[in-house]
Amino acid sequence: xxxxxxxxxxxxxxxxxxxxxxxxxxxxxxxxxxxxxxxxxxxxxxxxxxxxxxxxxxxxxxxxxxxxxxxxxxxxxxxxxxxxxxxxxxxxxxxxxxxxxxxxxxxxxxxxxxxxxxxxxxxxxxxxxxxxxxxxxxxxxxxxxxxxxxxxxxxxxxxxxxxxxxxxxxxxxxxxxxxxxxxxxxxxxxxxxxxxxxxxxxxxxxxxxxxxxxxxxxxxxxxxxxxxxxxxxxxxxxxxxxxxxxxxxxxxxxxxxxxxxxxxxxxxxxxxxxxxxxxxxxxxxxxxxxxxxxxxxxxxxxxxxxxxxxxxxxxxxxxxxxxxxxxxxxxxxxxxxxxxxxxxxxxxxxxxxxxxxxxxxxxxxxxxxxxxxxxxxxxxxxxxxxxxxxxxxxxxxxxxxxxxxxxxxxxxxxxxxxxxxxxxxxxxxxxxxxxxxxxxxxxxxxxxxxxxxxxxxxxxxxxxxxxxxxxxxxxxxxxxxxxxxxxxxxxx
Amino acid sequence: xxxxxxxxxxxxxxxxxxxxxxxxxxxxxxxxxxxxxxxxxxxxxxxxxxxxxxxxxxxxxxxxxxxxxxxxxxxxxxxxxxxxxxxxxxxxxxxxxxxxxxxxxxxxxxxxxxxxxxxxxxxxxxxxxxxxxxxxxxxxxxxxxxxxxxxxxxxxxxxxxxxxxxxxxxxxxxxxxxxxxxxxxxxxxxxxxxxxxxxxxxxxxxxxxxxxxxxxxxxxxxxxxxxxxxxxxxxxxxxxxxxxxxxxxxxxxxxxxxxxxxxxxxxxxxxxxxxxxxxxxxxxxxxxxxxxxxxxxxxxxxxxxxxxxxxxxxxxxxxxxxxxxxxxxxxxxxxxxxxxxxxxxxxxxxxxxxxxxxxxxxxxxxxxxxxxxxxxxxxxxxxxxxxxxxxxxxxxxxxxxxxxxxxxxxxxxxxxxxxxxxxxxxxxxxxxxxxxxxxxxxxxxxxxxxxxxxxxxxxxxxxxxxxxxxxxxxxxxxxxxxxxxxxxxxxx
Numbered sequence: 007x008x009x010x011x012x013x014x015x016x017x018x019x020x021x022x023x024x025x026x027x028x029x030x031x032x033x034x035x036x037x038x039x040x041x042x043x044x045x046x047x048x049x050x051x052x053x054x055x056x057x058x059x060x061x062x063x064x065x066x067x068x069x070x071x072x073x074x075x076x077x078x079x080x081x082x083x084x085x086x087x088x089x090x091x092x093x094x095x096x097x098x099x100x101x102x103x104x105x106x107x108x109x110x111x112x113x114x115x116x117x118x119x120x121x122x123x124x125x126x127x128x129x130x131x132x133x134x135x136x137x138x139x140x141x142x143x144x145x146x147x148x149x150x151x152x153x154x155x156x157x158x159x160x161x162x163x164x165x166x167x168x169x170x171x172x173x174x175x176x177x178x179x180x181x182x183x184x185x186x187x188x189x190x191x192x193x194x195x196x197x198x199x200x201x202x203x204x205x206x207x208x209x210x211x212x213x214x215x216x217x218x219x220x221x222x223x224x225x226x227x228x229x230x231x232x233x234x235x236x237x238x239x240x241x242x243x244x245x246x247x248x249x250x251x252x253x254x255x256x257x258x259x260x261x262x263x264x265x266x267x268x269x270x271x272x273x274x275x276x277x278x279x280x281x282x283x284x285x286x287x288x289x290x291x292x293x294x295x296x297x298x299x300x301x302x303x304x305x306x307x308x309x310x311x312x313x314x315x316x317x318x319x320x321x322x323x324x325x326x327x328x329x330x331x332x333x334x335x336x337x338x339x340x341x342x343x344x345x346x347x348x349x350x351x352x353x354x355x356x357x358x359x360x361x362x363x364x365x366x367x368x369x370x371x372x373x374x375x376x377x378x379x380x381x382x383x384x385x386x387x388x389x390x391x392x393x394x395x396x397x398x399x400x401x402x403x404x405x406x407x408x409x410x411x412x413x414x415x416x417x418x419x420x421x422x423x424x425x426x427x428x429x430x431x432x433x434x435x436x437x438x439x440x441x442x443x444x445x446x447x448x449x450x451x452x453x454x455x456x457x458x459x460x461x462x463x464x465x466x467x468x469x470x471x472x473x474x475x476x477x478x479x480x481x482x483x484x485x486x487x488x489x490x491x492x493x494x495x496x497x498x
Numbered sequence: 499x500x501x502x503x504x505x506x507x508x509x510x511x512x513x514x515x516x517x518x519x520x521x522x523x524x525x526x527x528x529x530x531x532x533x534x535x536x537x538x539x540x541x542x543x544x545x546x547x548x549x550x551x552x553x554x555x556x557x558x559x560x561x562x563x564x565x566x567x568x569x570x571x572x573x574x575x576x577x578x579x580x581x582x583x584x585x586x587x588x589x590x591x592x593x594x595x596x597x598x599x600x601x602x603x604x605x606x607x608x609x610x611x612x613x614x615x616x617x618x619x620x621x622x623x624x625x626x627x628x629x630x631x632x633x634x635x636x637x638x639x640x641x642x643x644x645x646x647x648x649x650x651x652x653x654x655x656x657x658x659x660x661x662x663x664x665x666x667x668x669x670x671x672x673x674x675x676x677x678x679x680x681x682x683x684x685x686x687x688x689x690x691x692x693x694x695x696x697x698x699x700x701x702x703x704x705x706x707x708x709x710x711x712x713x714x715x716x717x718x719x720x721x722x723x724x725x726x727x728x729x730x731x732x733x734x735x736x737x738x739x740x741x742x743x744x745x746x747x748x749x750x751x752x753x754x755x756x757x758x759x760x761x762x763x764x765x766x767x768x769x770x771x772x773x774x775x776x777x778x779x780x781x782x783x784x785x786x787x788x789x790x791x792x793x794x795x796x797x798x799x800x801x802x803x804x805x806x807x808x809x810x811x812x813x814x815x816x817x818x819x820x821x822x823x824x825x826x827x828x829x830x831x832x833x834x835x836x837x838x839x840x841x842x843x844x845x846x847x848x849x850x851x852x853x854x855x856x857x858x859x860x861x862x863x864x865x866x867x868x869x870x871x872x873x874x875x876x877x878x879x880x881x882x883x884x885x886x887x888x889x890x891x892x893x894x895x896x897x898x899x900x901x902x903x904x905x906x907x908x909x910x911x912x913x914x915x916x917x918x919x920x921x922x923x924x925x926x927x928x929x930x931x932x933x934x935x936x937x938x939x940x941x942x943x944x945x946x947x948x949x950x951x952x953x954x955x956x957x958x959x960x961x962x963x964x965x966x967x968x969x970x971x972x973x974x975x976x977x978x979x980x981x982x983x984x985x986x987x988x989x990x
Contacts, residue, residue: 063560067560068556068559071905072907101888105885105888224720396597400593404589408564413563414560414561415562415563
């Protein structure tokens with residue numbers, strides 16, 4: 007205390023920190039009050055809770071006002087799933103953001119090579135020697151020099167590819183989606199598109215997506231599948247290597263969790279001071295669906311494309327999927343601490359990508375066969391993509407409502423059950439802090455300990471997981487689906 | 499009576515016909531009963547009426563069961579609008595039909611020239627002389643021969659083009675849509691696509707759609723707008739003629755109603771026996787939206803495409819639209835007897851086609867400018883279609899619910915108003931025969947006279963129309979929106 011602890015009155019340390027905590031606590035409370043009163047922090051969006059699940063389901067699925075721009079309702083994500091930063095974005099701004107990100111993603115996908123090539127020209131040996139002259143004697147050692155010369159050119163690209171999912175995630179966040187789950191879904195779609203153009207087609211046509219774009223624009227619609235189709239059988243060995251190097255190794259790395267291991271020990275060494283800190287450092291986090299799912303689908307695409315052309319590739323894909331099944335099953339049950347449950351919301355996206363992969367494989371097969379002198383097969387094969395698209399439309403029309411809407415029969419059944427079982431259930435107290443911005447949650451510490459109580463949670467799948475930090479109790483009793491509808495009040 | 503009226507007992511004519519009517523009436527009643535009892539005539543679809551508009555709106559907009567394939571609800575079309583033949587088609591069959599019609603329409607659009615060319619080769623002079631040798635001396639007269647030779651080749655095509663909207667309507671009916679209004683909308687879309695490829699692009703690229711298809715498949719995506727764009731300015735005079743011949747004349751013919759005039763006099767001469775028959779013969783029918791609307795949109799497309807390239811075309815288009823406005827306004831108010839009201843359901847389709855026309859005009863302008871040595875303008879112009887597509891998405895997302903859903907606020911207001919005003923309103927009696935298959939309607943004749951009562955209907959726009967045969971009274975009091983939800987019970 008005092009100036010550098012050198013002069014000033016002696017104060018008991020415990021007393022001092024107590025008063026400090028009090029001061030900070032007061033400031034926090036004042037800040038809370040200020041935020042509560044400030045008209046600027048009133049958002050054009052709100053969570054509305056209903057007395058019954060039925061009411062919530064009706065409000066979420068119907069339109070409220072005759073002017074469709076005034077009030078919009080949608081089913082709220084579960085409390086843990088809310089992405090609070092994006093809640094207050096007005097509708098018009100949302101669509102503008104979507105446009106901007108759409109254009110930006112197009113450029114990222116097709117023109118990302120340009121800035122990387124630029125960085126690569128800078129990051130050669132001479133450039134480093136000029137910028138950091140004291141490294142010169144070190145670099146000029148022959149063995150190190152050859153190593154750097156072999157390694158450096160690809161470095162910028164490697165770093166970019168590692169950072170890519172994070173960049174895409176930022177783009178999705180800028181788009182203004184309001185839940186973690188929808189953010190992950192959107193990012194996964196973007197990542198799959200990138201992988202499709204830059205890894206799959208990029209390896210076959212051997213050129214960056216930018217060069218491909220040129221090809222697509224200047225070749226006829228007839229020639230594109232032909233050009234790609236012809237190149238496919240030649241690239242089979244490359245993709246076998248790719249499956250082994252990227253796929254098998256990727257799965258092995260996933261189960262090793264090398265990064266998490268290193269991070270934990272670093273944190274443990276430098277940051278951990280209390281038991282709670284250690285617990286936090288141990289937290290494995292959520293599974294990165296937007297990173298792992300598109301890669302798995304890329305292998306699915308490879309399998310479909312090569313199933314007819316070079317079946318030799320299939321065993322490798324099969325081994326990959328068997329490995330991935332075992333590993334990811336283990337990781338999900340025993341390691342990861344899923345941040346939210348979205349109720350199979352991911353599946354329609356996966357389905358769409360499988361259909362896309364099917365159509366791509368059919369078109370490429372068409373192109374390949376037409377160059378092998380089997381033009382007669384074309385009309386028969388053309389039926390395939392038409393039927394596939396039709397099947398997709400049928401599924402979308404028929405089964406998608408099950409993923410998007412909450413059926414009234416189901417909610418009514420739950421409502422009735424609950425009313426019969428728990429007559430004295432205090433709904434208001436239960437709902438009071440269900441959808442509270444994390445900042446306003448005062449009882450976070452208590453919750454943490456409650457959540458760790460093994461009796462409080464019902465674990466259906468036996469798991470060896472220890473940390474349950476992010477999972478609050480409330481969401482485990484299946485009652486959170488009544489906290490439901492998000493309403494956006496729009497200013498015209 | 500008896501055998502050729504020659505022998506048998508004498509019966510009074512009035513008595514005889516009375517007994518005949520009785521007999522037929524009994525048979526009809528028995529047939530009714532049989533149909534009512536027959537389990538085969540139970541349909542997997544039903545109209546459900548609700549006690550309040552609110553209940554109907556909720557049921558129509560929400561999902562009922564957890565299995566999305568069991569129960570489907572949608573807002574019912576108004577009673578006059580129901581297309582009864584298609585009500586009982588199960589879901590799977592519907593999607594199969596849609597696929598079949600999609601493929602069939604593709605072939606109709608691109609390959610319709612083949613059968614017509616085949617018919618034309620048959621229908622030359624020699625063919626006729628061979629088939630009908632007694633016509634030979636008549637045909638061989640020089641003046642008649644030259645007339646036929648000039649006229650015959652185009653005849654098959656002309657007949658096909660006149661029949662086309664009807665053919666497309668049959669296709670839409672086969673698709674299984676359940677209301678007249680949706681049938682007209684679907685047919686209008688098909689007709690517009692046909693006009694776009696075969697009239698607009700067909701005139702510019704000068705080739706049938708089949709030849710165009712070949713071009714599109716074998717040219718690069720870059721070249722197609724360029725090829726078409728270059729041809730556009732050259733075709734301006736042709737389209738000016740087209741607007742005058744087809745557009746202006748078409749509008750003039752519309753106001754003349756020559757066909758209806760001839761048909762009425764033919765009917766009047768041969769068929770009309772009672773006053774009711776004459777009334778029926780006078781009935782002008784519904785306006786053919788699926789026939790007239792796509793043609794108007796074609797002129798809109800022409801206007802957009804030529805606005806920048808050859809503004810000389812614009813006055814002609816303007817005159818056409820002025821004429822069309824005056825004529826169609828008059829026809830709708832004073833002549834046609836609209837069969838149904840769908841509540842501006844047509845507008846989203848029109849909007850979509852306007853957007854399509856905009857994008858087409860922008861792409862063609864791009865192609866044209868890039869050949870005139872203005873490649874630098876391309877990036878700036880590319881922004882236009884992107885922004886247009888974005889605008890369309892924005893509108894669809896934001897305003898389409900207003901056309902598809904019935905807002906709860908509105909229905910609640912109407913419910914409350916009605917409950918306050920008409921306390922003793924007998925809902926059950928009112929609803930009893932609201933959605934009755936026309937066959938089961940016993941009181942059709944009475945209704946006809948009631949409907950003609952000028953006091954019973956509230957006409958907002960003053961009209962000179964006399965016949966009001968198809969418009970039953972019930973739909974004029976604004977209460978029909980409560981007869982609402984159609985439910986399909988699907989067998990899995």
